[in-house]
Amino acid sequence: MLTGICPECDAAVRFSSIPDLGYRVMCPSCRSMLIITSSHPIVLDWAFVEPIDMSIPEDDRGGPIWSG
Numbered sequence: 837m838l839t840g841i842c843p844e845c846d847a848a849v850r851f852s853s854i855p856d857l858g859y860r861v862m863c864p865s866c867r868s869m870l871i872i873t874s875s876h877p878i879v880l881d882w883a884f885v886e887p888i889d890m891s892i893p894e895d896d897r898g899g900p901i902w903s904g
């Protein structure tokens with residue numbers, strides 16, 4: 837039996853085959869969107885919908901700060 841535990845409600849989420857890392861699944865109990873972070877054993881974590889922007893440009897905000 838391939839099962840993972842929902843981090844939200846501790847329900848067992850069943851799989852028919854070993855899921856791939858990064859595979860997303862919805863918890864049948866609490867409907868949280870989960871993601872596979874480990875496939876053996878199956879570990880589930882929350883999947884966040886917002887895309888993570890890995891290419892944030894750095895602002896050049898350097899310069900002297902004058903006081904007085």
Ligand SMILES: [Zn+2]
Pocket residue numbers: 842843844845846847863864865866867868
């Ligand atoms: Zn759940």
